[in-house]
Amino acid sequence: MKYRVLIGKPGLDGHDRGAKFIARALRDAGFEVIYTGIRRTPAEIAAAAVQEDVAAVGLSSMSGAHLRLFPAVVDALAQAGADDIPVLGGGIIPAEDVETMRKAGIREIFTPGTPVDTIIAAFTEACKMQRDRENNEG
């Protein structure tokens, strides 16, 4: 089973090295990664996630707007009828924001310094859960 994931950057933030690094790391771990590039709106990311039938969405933010933008992607997915697709996020995110983000429906938050293996494992687990549930529901 191949897992398809989307890596995207919502909002006005051009710092994409982190996102590209994760995209490549996931590719090298055998994932099919749909990379949607910088400066996307949450609705654009959600639409791409639906059309590409990804099992998880990964978001990166370096601009400090994660508290607004990450939950906005979760909402946009729900609006597109895809609230079952898990959202994971990372970037320059202060430790005190992690709990808030989790409560807003972000499955995992990766702060600076997280080992890449941890991130890959989290994506694998998130994808597995999403696909299993989808197959059970049919």
Next chain:
Amino acid sequence: MKGDPTVDRLLRHLHGGDPRALARAITLVEDQQPEAAGLLAGLDQKRIEDVLVLGLTGPPGAGKSTLTGALITALRKQKYRVGIIAIDPSSPISGGALLGDRIRMMEHALDWEVVVRSMATRGRLGGLCASAGAAARIMAASGCRVVILETVGIGQSEMDIVRLADLTALVLAPGFGDDIQAMKAGILEVADLLVVNKADQPGAGKLQLEMATVFTDPKEREERICATVANEGTGVAILLDRIFTLEGEFRSNGQLHARRKRSFQLETLDWAVEIVKADLREKLQTTTFTSTEPRQAAMELVKGFGKRI
């Protein structure tokens, strides 16, 4: 399986144009799930007959994705629903892939009448044709008037993909020199239309002249070569016009029918190989060969094979 309630529901939703059902259906086929057969058999045949599968191929950097984006804009002006299958290679080492063609089509990201699907080659020689062909039909059944198959078109499996299309346009740009020389042998022969993209760049005129030598008939030379500047939309309306004219010709002269028949055979063979391969692999593990020479061992392996299916 016919009558499978899950498949029936999926079919109903995808025929209604539901984006999730459509995407899910393509995944089922791509992952070769057991439901795929019943699903594909239940697709609206009339819509599949009416769709135009347009192959868009050319070297990396020629502007295929940008041109695809411009063609989408032109097609949406005519109120057509459009499907795009963008094929990129998988890494032969990890099996993973980085698929970024969508970035050049983001202008249409919020338009649900534009269905974009990225597909990785998944490192297989076969199987890709079957997946891409099926995906094109699923998109057609969901109401797409045109499905664009975008691929680099170099190498055998990608050439096969090109041959799935009803009509193929080769996208070139000035400054590729040797690459184009290398392509001449294979791809130029299957291209119905030649698009000189980035026509505002130096060398475009020369490239157009070179391309003119591909067609011997002066009328074809006139009608089969188009110049575009995809990022500005220049020449795209004319290109689309020519595409539809050619489609009309191919439909009336039997060419389209002949090509569909050929791609049917191609896909059928592809599926057959995929089905057989799994069985062969299994038998390979349990067989003790009398020969140490692979060619002879292969004969032993396939002996009496047909009975196993």
